[in-house]
Amino acid sequence: MEELYERSEVEHVLAAYRSIFPSIGGSLSKYWGLSRKRAWSYVTTDFHRATYEQLKLLHDRTAAIDAMGLSPVEKGAALRDASIGSGVGFSMGVCPWTDNLLLKTYSPEKDNLTILLGHDWYPIVVKSRNRSDSPLRNDDGLHYTPKYKVAAPQAIFDGSTVGLFLNLYPDYRPPGDGKCGALRNYGISYEECLDGLDAVIEAVSVRFQTVRIISWGANVWTALRARVRNVPPLALMAHAKGTPGEILAFESSGKEIQYLPIAHPSHPGNFYRADHLSHVRRGFEAMGLGLPARSANRP
Template structure:
């Protein structure tokens, strides 16, 4: 049986979003695609305007579409239409993992925020999956994805820092597209994505005393590297080998944000042995976040 968020949990998640982002200005709205002007900008929801009833309606519509046996492109179009008609995206806010992390880690008195920055949220239709995203599905989460957990510090799981999961590219990929690789002509450039990241950092920096970024994967590192002070233009794994555990300074709107680039956890071997695991361990500890989640290394 599918596990769904209850009304009280939805209200708790929406309240966390509103506390972190009391205003969604034009830069954030444009980055998150809340105007639905880009072809597949349907992950996100305006959490200041949504209701439980809208989210439940999209969930129900989505499960009906899943049962229809549509071809991939047809299904993608049907899901997009349902999202438009219900007035919400396929998460309560930024993306399903962010929703769940806020439920598990947020409380208003905390002043530490750790951003986990991935690349993108897969295609809107993944051909190997029978269930599409739903804004109420309590099952798509970092906490439920064991092979990805070591790419996050234990401090996120024990709640000593608030975890905010973001994707640099905020939209879905087109239905049936590949799950990985750099962006092509998807309607938003890496430069625009970095502008959006700046808007997020500006917003959270006024709320939290400490803000850190941990990025996952080579594509995100390549996009961010030019904004990092005193670092050679190397590939990610070469950088990690040459500067193991070093905390970098990501320049954002006049601020220098502590930043650690690591491999993407879809290649889990990097997080259980060798030089890259040493880089991750040293980096998390230097950020004051403890060991990688699930680590048994003393």
């Protein structure tokens, strides 16, 4: 039986978003696609306007669509129409993992934030999976999937830092598209995504004294590398091997943000490599976040 967020949990998550982002200005709204002008900008929700009733309505409509046996293209269109009709996206705020992390880690007295930065949130319809996203379904993939715990520090899981999961590309991929790879003609460029990340960092830096970024994967590293001073244009694994555990300074709107690029946990073999695992461990410790939440054990 699926586990859904209770109304009180929804209110906690919405309040956390509203505290971290007291307003959603033009830059954030554009980045998160809240005007729905891009074809698949339906992961996100305007959390300042969302209600439990809207989120429940989209959950119910999504469950009905899942039962229809539609093709990926038909299902993607139906899900998009359901989102438009409900007035919310398929998360309470930024994406489902962000919702869950804020529920588990946010409290008003905490003054440090750690951003886990992935690349994207998969296609809106994944061919191999019948069940679609729902803003009320408590699918806690980060906490209960072992491979992801290797790529996140203990501080995220014990709540000693507020965890904010983001994807550099904030939209869905088109229905039936592949689940990985660099951006193509999806309606927003990496440069625009970096501008959006700047807007996020500017907003959270008002609320938190310390902001850190841990990025997952080569595509995100390649995009962010242009904002890091004094690093050669090396591939991610070569960079990590050459400077294990080094904390970089990501330049954003006049600020230097602590930054550690690591491999993507969807390719767990990278974390069986002693050199990369050493990079991850040393980097997390240098950031003051402890060790990875789980050791990388071979299957």
